[in-house]
Amino acid sequence: MNLLRSILIRIAYAVALLIAVIVLNFTMMYLAPGDVADTIAQASGGADPEVMEAIRREYGLDQPFIIQLGTYVGKVLQLDLGYSFFYNQPVMQLMLDRLPATLLLVLTAQIVALIVGVLLGVISARNPNGISSHFVTLFALFGYSAPVFWTGILLLIAFSLLVPLFPVAGMRDVTLEDPSFFTQVVDVLHHLVLPAFTLASIFLALYSRLCRAAMLEVLGSDYIRTAKAKGLSDRQIVYKHGLKNALSPVVTLAGLQFSAVVSGAVLVETVFSWPGLGTLALQAIIARDTPVILGILFFSALVVIMVNLITDLVLRTIDPRIRTGSA
């Protein structure tokens, strides 16, 4: 019951948030100087004024603000995200085409970062003054402070040019002739390595640092001493009693990071020409392609809301205190 109620409250918040996202973003896009007619003129190498007027008329950009907003909200309520001004394709279709690439990239990067980050965190927490701990700290700091586009380009130069192990760009090799399903999977994974590693490097740094700190705190607490006194093995103490308790801040952070599906991946996608939502969002902003921008923001808001909900549920499972509301 308790669970159902909190989910319902969440949904109510979600609807309010989505409406706010649409209205706010629409207003901001409206207030920004210039519009898609300018960027179409740019792509065209110039355009006569009457052509630009025609474009504005066709897309309703000559209408007053409130009518434009009303029309858009009305369409969204009917689950119609409209047509891209710039590409004349349905926004939904453009997004759905790009979504799998971004999901694949972000999920892989997150999973790699979580597993490796937690492991590194545990290793360095077990011996906080050892060499391995210093190495992890250094590695984490480097991963966190190096800009991803820089890391990405360095990796490209190293592993696509000097030692050409991986392809430069894109997500698949379209010159393969009649590839089997297996070949295609291997091909995509081959393209995935560098961008996923680049994206993982930021998250990895966060998770390992956080996990290290949480583990240090947990390992110093009373119940760990009790466990030791009971004569449990080191392994059991660290992974069963220690890690399980240290994990909740990591999960919370992972949830938060996850919501950055679009924003976090933009740079990595751009460097590696990964055909995902991030590059679409960037292009749409540059092109003043309002329907696409709003569609992506709408989708991002949805993801944030859903991930927060899931994070809550996961935290309930690993931390009983949250379940009873006493924490």
Place this chain on the structure above:
Amino acid sequence: MNAIFKSGLAMLAAGTMLATGTIALAEEPVKGGTLVTVMGSNPRNLNPAVQSGIVTGFPGAQLFAAPLRYDEDWTPQPYLAESWEVSEDGLSVTLNLRKNAVFHDGAPITSKDVAFSVDVIKEHHPFKGMFAPVESVETPDDHTAILKLSQPHPALMLAMSSQLMAIIPQHIYGDGQNPKQHPRNNTDVVGSGPFKLVEFKNGEHVILERHDDYFMEGLPHLDRIVMRIITDPTARAIAYENGEVAFGAFESLPRIINRLKNVDGLTVTPEGYGAIGPLDWLAFNTTKGPLADVRVRQAIAHAVDKNFIHKALMLGTAADAKTGIHPDSPFYEADVPDYPLDLDKAAALLDEAGYPVTDGSRMSLTIDFGWPGVKPQVEYVKAALKKVNIDVEVVASADFPTWAGKMGKMDFDMSWDTVFNWGDPVIGVHRTYVSDNIAKGVWSNTQGYANPKVDEILAAAGKEGDPEKRKALYSEFQKIVAEELPVYWTNALPYHTVYSDKIGNPPLGIWATSSPIDNMYLKP
């Protein structure tokens, strides 16, 4: 052009290239193969009849044929039109179409399609001027189209190239939908050119395959073209270098151009961009403040060292440009007033114009720019003008639309700008200088420049049928604007084409990749 190959290493590489090139000429082009090439941005759509620009130009020129094509010497060659004639009075242009030409769906290409295409382009193409004088298209039979003009219009010849005049099928686009937003611009395209569309995946690639019933005998050579979309210039450079991509055009970053010149097995050349005609210039708002005085503009030109721009900023990759017409164009006039670095002369001109130094400064001006790539140029102008006591404030626009809006309203003092000639001067040059196009949006006459003499010369040149007389008119025009400096041209944008040793017949004519690459082949 070849003077650009500077280092000995590049010389050596060029020498080898030349040698292999000679052998290649003797070789028969080879049939078949998949060309992997690259585009730097995502095309809006694939239909050049409604979408101008070099991004659509590349796939567009492969998917759709045009009446004419051009060789390196700006001479028109038969393409979809087997032959053509211009009437004595210049008021009608007759195109004799090939009888074996069919669209990708097998339907014959007829004069009706030509008439239809002209209608669509007249109404929907962003460049109104290029077909404005065409009043009607007569179609006495399926293979004869007669363009009737209200005045002689020599610009029509270059406007009939693939970049500007795609012949599109009436039976597809004539269904009443707005051609600009027609779904068949992106998917299931039925074109008239050497290659058919296999797939256009936004943000990933455009894939084309050979049109077996193409009307040019024995062409195209390639079986398939994969145009990958890689927006990051560094990633593109690595892709050329490691061989993932064999060919690409419109590379413009000097650092990358110079790096690629030193790579074995790659040729990097600025040839082939004459008709695209991209120019970099410093634009002045001639309608207000000190810049309304021609002496101030001349003084600024004397204070800005073009040599520095060419050597330090363009790293030797860009050709000089002294007028509004691209140096590769047959209409280019090199014998015009120019402005070598001369700070004393600049100071004298500013004194004469009534701007003496008071408290260390003669005047304060702003300089705008609309995209990050030209920030070094505007920062340099600021530093250079400091030396003649002009204070310059750099105004960065958040993005292109913001800058375009300011330019369109002439809300600026100076700005960096890059503008293309687009073939004939009537299409891409007149717009910057004629007084009836003042402040009509970005890349119009945003300088507010008005000179009745220039208006008169350009109007006359626009309808002068005799090439020699026309050239003389454009010479006169270039001399006047180089004297009055509504803008100060610094260089041609250093567009370069990059291709590997495996490529035979790269498109080095005047339209770069905005022309059919039906001749290109892959060496075994």
